[in-house]
Amino acid sequence: MEGVLEGIAVIGVSGRFPGAKNTAEFWDRLKSGQECITYFSKEEARACGIDEESINDPNYVFAGGILEDIELFDADFFSLNPREAENLDPQQRLFLECCYETLEDAGYSCNDYNYPIGVYAGSNMSYYFLYHLFNKLGVKDDLAIAVGNDKDYVATRASYEFNLKGPSVNIQTACSTSMTAIAMAYEGLLNYHCDMALAGGAGIKLPQKSGYMFQTGFIGSPDGHTRPFDADAYGTVFTSAVGVILLKRVEDAIRDGDHIYGVIKGMSVNNDGSTKVGFTAPSREGEAEVIAAAQGLAGVNAEDISYIEAHGTGTSLGDPIEVSALTMVFERQTDKKGFCAIGSVKSNIGHAISGAGVSGMIKTLLALKHKQIPPSINFRNPNPKIDFENSPFYVNTELIDWQTNGKPRIAGVSSFGFGGTNVHAVVEEAPPSQQHPSTRRYHMITLSAKSLNALDCMCVNLARHFEENPGINLADAAYTLHVGRKEFEYRRAIVCDSVSGAIGMLRAGRGEGIFSGQAKNMSCSDEGACSVMGKDLGQREVLESLAVLWMEGAPIDWLSFHEDEKRLKLPLPTYPFQRKRYWAEQYNMSELTRKSNFPSHAGDDLSNWFYSPLWKRAQRLPFDGERLDKEGIWLIFEDEMGLAAQIKSRLQEEGIETVTVSTANGYCRTGSSEYTINPESKEDHLRLIREVFHDKKPGPILHLWSVTGDKPFNSRRELFGRCERSGFGSLLFLAQALGECVIDDNIRLAVVSTGIHAISEERDVQPEKAVVIGPCKVIPMEYTNIFCQSIDVDLPDSNAPRDRLVAMILAELTAGKPETAVALRGCHRWVQSVENVEIEGCGDGCWVKDGGTYLITGGLGGIGLAVALHMAQFAKVKLILTRYSEFPSRERWQEWIDTHDSEDKTSGIISQLLQIEELGCRVMAAGVDTSSLEHMSELIQSAKARFGPINGVIHAAGISRNGLIQEKDIRLAAQVLAPKVSGILVIDELIGRDEPDFIVLFSSSSSILGEAGFIDYCSANSFLDAYAHYRNTISSTFTVSVNWDEWGQVGMAVNTGARSTRRKITVAEGMELLDRIISARSFEQVAVVPGDFLGRLEEINSFRLSSGQEHKQSANRAAAQDNRPKLGTEYIPPESETEKAIADIWQEQLGVYPVGINDDFFELGGHSLLATSMISILRKKFHKNINLQSFFERSTVAQLAEILGDYGEDMEGEYEEGEL
Structure with a gap:
């Protein structure tokens, strides 16, 4: 095709800027040289939650860029309900609005465009989430809040809302985000990944009337003014802006009659790499390379470029580097001086981060459209480090006509990001368009909206536009409205023969030639429209007939209507969104640090991170039979020791109806109120609940299947199997049955056990039973009508009376403020609490023996491997490291690395093992199931033969699977329990008699707090906690269970992609904490938690106590x-x-x-x-x-x-x- 103009055309623009609600207002502010920064008072800052210390600090700057009506949104237009709208980040809201406006500005309805449209965009972090929604997490709408505020969804939400099926890419390059998005769209179009592309970004800073603290040497301006290239340039002010442009291959745009703002002739993206003084610093070489590359792609000479829209942050370091880079590139092609204007939009609106680059691009496109260069304000004297006189550039300080001596107007646009991603574009003015006269005397103007109010606004806006542009081509305007607007229910059409006539009709709203109404689905509409289409479409009567049909909902083929014409699309007023306020109120920021556990300063004192669960004697509760629930039927899971029978007898004395259920091979009703079920059968539990509560109100449920006697067992693993089936499994099935039967009565579930906790001089502690603690903690989190309580008892001798114990158990079930964990020993009552404790152990791996042998299960995982590396730094140790999946033998390590890429996880592990060996250590690495006695026996025997006796064990093996109780598969839950529970039981069976120096069990804070979705994981860790206490009563080996909170660099939370805003433990901190715990040997169980752990525990316990109550959003x-x-x-x-x-x-x-x-x-x-x-x-x-x-x-x-x-x-x- 001859005469093809290479490049990518910009055919639509939209934006929101400080002081400007749209691009027209934006241009007015730019050309008049206005600074759009708002200065606010202390009272306004205080109302935004700024603390008094900051407000009264002389270095606090009360300045920012304000976007008007940011809390308003047209949720109905985008089919969002009020709650969804309120939970949606204003960055996403405004980006959606701007995308729609940009499409309409270009004359396109996304519903009628049958070719792929891409979306490339990015945004800032969500300050709205941080200041307005953070306190909602864990209450409800978590997923909606995440999707509505995470910047991963800016582009893809637009693609979904507008049914756009081209590439949808979320982009993040800090300050250059939106220009990088434009560059990616440019590349996508050149490579035919799409036929049009929306590109831009949203950067909104909240609270809007919050300033910042000026610090010498940082990027913030001391007075809120941004002075690019000026001698007094000391920084910028961070503000807000949203901008979107629509791009299309220029030959396609010309063919389709699109309005073109400008043509991107060349665009390039690069990164500085490390060739600069620091990560956030600019690089002269990097900037020069990207500018030169863009000019080369554009095929333009430096002398052809007459304006540069600079990045221009107004810093004493950045501005000279930017001008020097530009000068370096230009001087390769010309020695002319002072011919190219330079400016920066940041002088007007400040730095909008993710919205900065697109703001500069839109400014440049508007300048090309109007053939004027607006002033770069706040410039008086040049920065002494910039030699403008001997450069091709001058700072333009007034509005000037853009003269080019007959050459096309060409500009360069730069955007540089923290981290070194640089973008430069070469943009040329639009090619001239040729208007074509219309053969029609009359034209039909069509407008439609989702509401009558919007339609009225639409008419007023179009009338105003015609008044401001009296020479507009009416035929092109009608064509644009026909093919470039989505058709909605409320419609208005006018038939007119002049612009002045159109203005009068639009203002009048009714009269001859004006048709208004609501579209209806008419089966005859198509036929009627077709009969009209064959007639002279320039006749008034024909157009009025067509208008009537269109008003009633007839689908008109507008392209066929205009097929014999050469029409152009015009930028006309876009949809007038009917905005309402959707805004979550800002909450008390003093709560943020406490609730999120953010560190108050960098130097956290790790000594404050230690907590230990303790049992404390508490007042014994009085038993009052009158307070027992006598309305509902009590369901009792009967133990073999007769305790349930005695409880049943006491309840019957009080006139309470009871049902008992015992274990057997299957379901059977053995009496009027007696049943048997198989504890391993989910169906039996469901059938039981259906039958017992079919026509009766549920009362409390007592689960006593963890009350056992001295029944012998062959191994602790066999005992665990029994506890897993009749304890954990039965409670899981019970909760699922209650959920399946949709029982929403408030239910109190008491899990009674014997021998879980070693509190005093207990004869028979069985920590395997601790797997019931997970259900006790998690069930109330997932079933808000169920309150769970763990009651561990010490049975009196078989001949001793149990009346007192029965009364004490029933007293717990009548307590107004019940405890979640209680132990009853003799006549004493114990309750569990958690306290902050001090641990003064030494650091630097002082517990590691030189030449010692250590087993680390899970040692090839993130945390386990970190521990191994830590030990190797302080002693030449022999390490046995395991993981569940297969691991290559030592002789295959180098081969594995050679045949796998650097991203391979196993290769990375091998590399770290080689580092350990280089430190003089010996390593045995194996893939083995830690819960298998056979497999672990082979490994231990081999390790002992090679390394000698094992001096210490760190049991870090484990897996977690997120899944709500109602959907939890018992087989998958067993896989979570096995590595932790069976794993340590197997290890103890194999090496326990060797009396190693220590055994460290890696547990989780979830066993103390509970965690919805992790009933099995909480149970497994609860066992580890109980086992540590038990083991210290029978062995001289120091055993400790460490309840780690979330790690930030390694561990399960990282591997599963779990997200949390809480302060996380770093690897370095974790190693120092572990050093202290092992060397001090002070506690059998230690929780390691940054932040206010007691506050978190209090909130969770309050939630459990409120189970059964309605949790509603206020007002x-x-x-x-x-x-x-x-x-x-x-x-x-x-x-x-x-x-x-x-x-x-x-x-x-x-x-x-x-x-x-x-x-x-x-x-x-x-x-x-x-x-x-x-x-x-x-x-x-x-x-x-x-x-x-x-x-x-x-x-x-x-x-x-x-x-x-x-x-x-x-x-x-x-x-x-x-x-x-």
Whole structure:
């Protein structure tokens, strides 16, 4: 094709900037040389939560860039319910708005464009999450908050909202993010990855009226002014901006009649590497290389470039480096001086981080469009380190016409990011477009919106645009509105023959030639439209007939309508979003440090990180039979020692109905209130709950299957198997059965055991039973109507009376403020607490023996390997390191490294093992199942033969699998329990008699706190804790269980991608903490937790105690008054109790009020993810099972009420099984 213009055209722009709600206002501010920085008062800063110390500091700068109405959003337009909108980061909100505006500015409706459109974008971290939503975590909406605020979803959300099917790429390069996004879009178009691409970024700083602390030598300006290239340039001010541009191959844009703002002729991206003084410092060489590369790709000579939009941060270091880099490149091609203007948008709006680069690009495109160069303000005297007189550049300080002596106007745009990613673009003015006259006398202007208010605004905006542009081509305007706008329900069409006539009609809103109404689905519309299309489309009567059909919803083929014309698209006013306030209030920032456990300063004192669970004598509770729950039926899982029988007898004396269940091979009803079940059968537990609670109110549940006597066992592993089946497994199945049967009555579950805890002089401690502690801690987190309590007892002799013990157990079940963990010993009551403790051990691996042999299970994992490397630094040790999966033998290590790439995980482990060997240590590495006696026996025997006796054990093996109890598979749970529980039992069986110096068990803080989704992991670690206490009573070997909190660089949380805002333990800190614990030998169990561990524990225990209560957002309904969206259905209030109950649930969950009986869940802003949550609530409320498909098919209040049936007093206590 001859005459093809190479490059990528920019055909649409949109943005939000300090002091400017759109690009038109932005240009007005730029050309008039306005500084758009806001200075605010101490009172305003105080209202934003800034602390008094900062406010009163003389170095605090009260300046920032403000985006107006940032809390407003048109949630209805984007089909988001109020709660979703409130949880959405304003960066994502404004990016969505700008994307839509950019498409409309270019004259495109994404619904009618059948070719791939890409999205390339990035944003700042979410300050909205940090200051407004952080305190919601762990309450509800966690997933919605994460997706709505993580910068990983900026581009992909836009692709989803607008059905864009090209590449969708989230980009992060710090300050150059949005320009890198444009560069990636540019490359994507050149490589035909898409046919159009949205590109840009969003950078919003919150709170908006918060300033910053000036520090000499840092990037912040001392007075809030940014002075690029000036002698008084000492920094910038960080602000906010959002910008988006639409790109298209220039030949395609010309062919399609697109309006072109400018053409990117060449663009390049690079990184400085390490050729600079520091990571955040700029590099002259790096900047010069990227500028030269872009100019080379563009094929332009330096003398052809007459304006540079510089990165221009206004720092004494960065500005001279940038000008020097530019000069270096230009002087390779010319020796002319002072011919190229230079400026920076940061002088007007400050530094918008992820929105900075696109702001500079949009400024340059607007300058090319208007053929003017706006002033770079705040410049008086040049930086003495910049020799402008002997350079090609001058700082432009006033609005000037962009003169080029007949050559095309060409500019360069730079953006450089912290970390060294540099971007430069060469942009040329748009090629001239040729207008074509229209053969039609009359033209039909069509406008449509989602609401009548929006439609009225649309008419006013278009009339104003026509008034400001009286020479506009009316035919092109009509064409743009026909093919470049999505068609909505509320419509208005005018038939006119002039711009002035159009203005009058748009202002009038009604009259001859004006058609208004709501589109309806008409089966005859297509035929009617076709009959009109064959006639003279320039006749007024024909256009008016077509307008009527379009008003009623007839689909018009606008491309066929215009097929004989050569029309151009024009930038016209875009959709007038009808914004409302969706804004979570900022919470008390003093709470942030406590709740998130962020360090208050860099020098954390590790001595404050040690905690130990302790048993304390507490007041014995009085027993009062009148306080027992006598309304519900008590379910008792009966032990073999007769304790449950005595409890049952006492309850019957109080007139309480009981049901007992014993272990057997299968389900059987053996009496009127006696059952047997197989403890390993999930189905038996479900059948039991269904039958017992079918028509009766549930009372407390007592689970006594962990109450045992002196029944012999062959090994502790055999005992664990029994405890796993009748303790952990049974409780798991019990919780699943209660959930499956949709029992939402408040239930108190007491798990009674013997011999878990070594508190005083117990005769028979069986720590294997501690696997029931996990369910006790986690069940209340996942089933908020169930409160769990662990009661460990010491049975009196068989001949001794047990009345006192029975009374003490029942007293625990009547306590108004019950303890979650209680031990009853004789006449004494003990409760568990956690205290901050001091451990003064030595550091630097003082516990490691030179020449010693140490077994580290999980030693080839992240934490285990870190421990091995730490030990090797202080002594020539012999290490036995394991992992579960296969590991290459020593002779294959080098071969493995040679045949695998550097990203291979095993290669990385081998490299670290070789480092250990280089330190003079010996290593035996093996893939082995630590829970297998056979496999571990072979390993231990081999290791002893090679290295000698084992001096110490660190048991760090373990796996975790996230999964809610209701979906938990017992077989997978067993795989989580095995490496920790069976693992240490096997090791102890093999080497325990050798009396090693120490055994360190790597447990988790989750065994103390509990953690939803990890019932099996919590149980496994609870066993380790109990085992450490037990082992110290029978052996001289020091055994300690360390409840580690989350590690930040290695460990399970990193491997599984778990996210947490809490302070994490670094490897270096972990090693120092481990040194202290092992060398001090002070405690049998130590929790290592940064931050306020006691505060976290208090919050979690408060949550457990509140189980069964409704957890609702405060004042949701009050906040949602009168926010009912405009729907296609009339509001009809609910009448029946069922309708009212469903409507109340929807109002609460969707944040919409009021909800009528014919309102559709999905029209109100619901979606499939929220539907699953709603089904769970409805199941509990109505005691019926509803599947997702049924909900989709019957999604109004009335439809659901019809199939759910009556809801009232007659339903209380009933359970009905069924599928809808």
